[in-house]
Amino acid sequence: MSDRVKDPVRFIDERTAAAPLLKKSLRYLFPDHWSFLLGEIALYAFVMLILTGVYLALFFDPSLAKTVYHGPYAPLHGQEMSEAYRSVVEISLTYKAGLLIRQTHHWAADVFIASIALHLMRVFFTGAFRKPRELTWLVGLTLLFVSLLEGYLGYSLVDDLLSGIGLAIGYGVLLSIPIVGGPLGVLLFGSAFPGKHLFESRMYIAHVFLIPALLATLIVIHLALVTARHHTQFRRDKRHTDKRIVGIPAFPAQAPRSLALMLIVAAVLFLLGGLVQINPIWQWGPFEPWLATNGAQPDWYLGWLIGALRLIPSFDVVIGHQTIVPNPFWGGAAFPLFVLAVLAAFPWVERVLTRDRATHNVLDRPREAPRRTAFGLAFLTWVFLIFAFGSADRLYVLFGVSYETLLTVFRIAIWVVPALLYLAVRRLCTELQRSDRLEHGRHNAEREAAEEEATMTARRQPVI
Amino acid sequence: MKVKRWLIALGTLAYGRLRRKRIERQPEPPGREYVSEPPAPGHVVPQGKPSPFAEYLVALLLLVAAIFAAGFIVTYAVYSPQEMPNQLLGVCIGGALVFLAVALAVVAHRLVVTEELEDDYPEEHPQEQEQIAQLVRDSGSRITRRKLLIGAAGTAGGALALAGLTPVLSLGPLWDTKALETTPWRRGRRLVDVDGRPMLAADIEEETFYAAFAQGAPTEEIAALLVVVRLAPGQLRLPAGRGSWAPQGILAYSRICTHAGCAIELYRKPKFAVTEPRPALVCPCHYSTFDPARGAAVLYGPAGRPLPQLPLMIDSEGHLAAAGDFSGRVGPAWWGVRARPS
Secondary structure, eight states: OOOTTHHHHHHHHHHHOOHHHHHHHHTOEEOOOGGGHHHHHHHHHHHHHHHHHHHHHTTOOOOOOEEEOOSSOGGGTTOEEEHHHHHHHHHHHTSTTHHHHHHHHHHHHHHHHHHHHHHHHHHHHTTTTSTTOHHHHHHHHHHHHHHHHHHHHHHHTTOBHHHHHHHHHHHHHHHTSTTTHHHHHHHHHSSSTTOOTHHHHHHHHIIIIIHHHHHHHHHHHHHHHHHHHOOOBOOOSTTOOSSEEEEEEIIIIIHHHHHHHHHHHHHHHHHHHHHSOOOOHHHHOBOOTTOOOTTOOOOGGGHHHHHHHHHSOSOOEEETTEEEEOTHIIIIIIHHHHHHHHHHHHHHHHHHHHTOOSOOOBOOOGGGSHHHHHHHHHHHHHHHHHHHHTTHHHHHHHHOOOHHHHHHHHHHHHHHHHHHHHHHHHHHHHHHHHHHHHHHHHHHHHHHHHHHHHHHHHHHGGGO | OHHHHHHHHHHHHHHHHHHHHHHHHOOOOTTTTSBOSOOOTTOSSOOOOOOHHHHHHHHHHHHHHHHHHHHHHHHHHHSOGGGOOHHHHHHHHHHHHHHHHHHHHHIIIIISOOBOEEEEOOOOOHHHHHHHHHHHHHHTTTOOOHHHHHHHHHHHHHHHHHHHHGGGGGGSOTTOOHHHHOOSOOTTOBEEOTTSOBOBGGGOOBTSEEEEEETTSOTTOGGGOEEEEEOOGGGOOOOTTOTTSSGGGEEEEESBOTTTOOBOOEEOOSTTTTTOOSOOEEOTTTOOEEEGGGTTEEEESSOOSOOOEEOEEEOTTSBEEESSOOSSOOSSOOTTOBSSOO
16 A cells, blocks of 8 residues: 555655654744744845856856957957956856846845845844854854855956956955965965956855855854754743744744745845846946946945945054054954954853843843843944945935045944934833833733623622 | 923824824734644644635646746747847746745645644753763773873874965965065156057146056056156145156156055046145045145045155157156055155
8 A cells, every 4th residue: 555645754764764853843843923034035045146156157257368359249349358257248148048147146145145134133133142042143143254255256256347446455455454464465366466367266266166165054054053942932922931932833834934935035036137237247347457437336235344444544554664554454354353243242242241141032122122222223323324434425426415524424423323322222222111011011900900890790790 | 382382282192192093903813823723633733624715826826937937938939149138037037936936825824724833942951961071081081191192182283284274375475575566667668558559748638647557567467557647847746856757747656546456547637626726646446535746645535655656757759768666565555565665
């Protein structure tokens, strides 16, 4: 007698002894809250990056050898360019569906990092990073910062004018690292910028193999840590405690939901790739070190570094006539590393400050931790204002406020606004807590009154 | 005063009403779509009500998804590469995925039983922790020179790791910044334009700027790249010792910004005459601004050093040529680079 459901299960179990594990995984509980989907979106964007990336790798030529363009795009006709740039122009304009895949790949990178950033905010403001999930937090942070590097290498590979400018700035920041910067720059590039032709294939192997492999490993560790400790949950009623989790099982309830989310992510990325132009590299032209262009902006996730490079006052640390710390170090390296360090240390700092060493599976609402919420918003605003200044030249074009004025305003605002915000948000949170307590009291009193009335009526009834 | 009080009172009242409405709406029953009755005997998942309508809907949505997917294939086949409508391709494959996703959403909400279950969070295992610690401690019972062995193992591991990393040093020269310091410029080397034609001093005009390269050097070598401008000789206030560096007021500076290595691609002349009367060389990346009349001293922006200046001369045929090497190091600064020419 064959059983179409049981036979494959038996086949698997007899060969792997995995039935208990499989049964447990199928009944793994997912708390039902929309904000838990942000991490999943990042995961599915990563899947899309791999799929579209493999396709692009079939056509991309990571070579800086010179060639002359003779393709269908007239404005570039007869122009000398690298094989790398020519192959990306060809992917975009010659191969069927090449442009769709390339634009989808670029959009997926932007969405990937955006959803990681939003996921990080959700985790921060609900206190999900607390014990026992500090390692998950650290792995997630590493994921975010490695993704920034991966994205940067991705668009640096193209060798169009914008990507070359970005690479030049990266080289400047690399050189500015104290002591090791100069020798390290020469070592990695093989020479002074733009370096040996081999540098392109070095970036390529890092972008398509080393860093994706690292990202995939980190994602696996991140997910393993999440499932080992189970998801956190919001307290909706008395059943949700630090000891008991309430949720819908992976199978059958969560599976179609999660699959639908994956398809929606893929759909949105393909629709963006089809309908919304991103990085039309054939318009920028090939990179030459002697060329640059005004109004150049990096992908959004590097905007905060451009902002910091532009905001920092003009000074090199100089002893005698020797430069010790060149200026780009502060905005391009020290600033992101400081942000990383603050975020990485935060779970432990909070433990020390609050003396709270307990295990937390139930999430805070942001108002329940006024100091954390206020600090988080202030810190985020600090980074965001620096990010916003990265497009100050665009703000000038839009609003006509001079760059010099904007610089002065932002240099003050990045300190004043977060400080005021900290005080305001902390106050707001405690006020919200107070009104919660009042409401809770009123709710209880109303319920008691209703119950009392009910008993009064019940008592009166027999009289009638 | 009275008006103000009235306004405050009205505002408070309106806010209170809004808030009350919100509070009244707020307590929605959690998990209203969940099946709460326990599964029937002999079952793991509770039985749900069949929904034939939802099944037809799912089938329909799947068919529409298939049509969109087929549309993608047809579009791909029908159009030539040059006329390929990227938007149509995106809508076809995106649409197919959207309808698939909606079908799955219907499955999730109408065809699959959604239970809300409870489970224990995993606990710590103090007993196992102790057992593992004991296991490790006991395993080393025969070892008496613990520190010696750990030290030796650390040395071996470290040496092996270093040995393994050593081939990486072949990537480029090790601890060597000579590549950052070499330039193709020497006395007599001509300045050429992008097509390799020698530049005539007589062709250099005021109010604009030129890209120049070292004759015979590749155009991607950043130390070969120059920005050339002409100013009225009377305007020049060059640093001491550079009196002869700018024949006829023609100046040559490194084209690479000393901040982060972008090319100087903006010349603030003659625009901005009202606010900035002086001509200035600007890097578009972070707006480092240099004064060509004063040896490219930093006027504004984050750069920490002036642009290196190349001494010029005009040879017997009227061509521009270098009269020596740069006044400082080209490109972004690194640890130990000289901040000022010595």
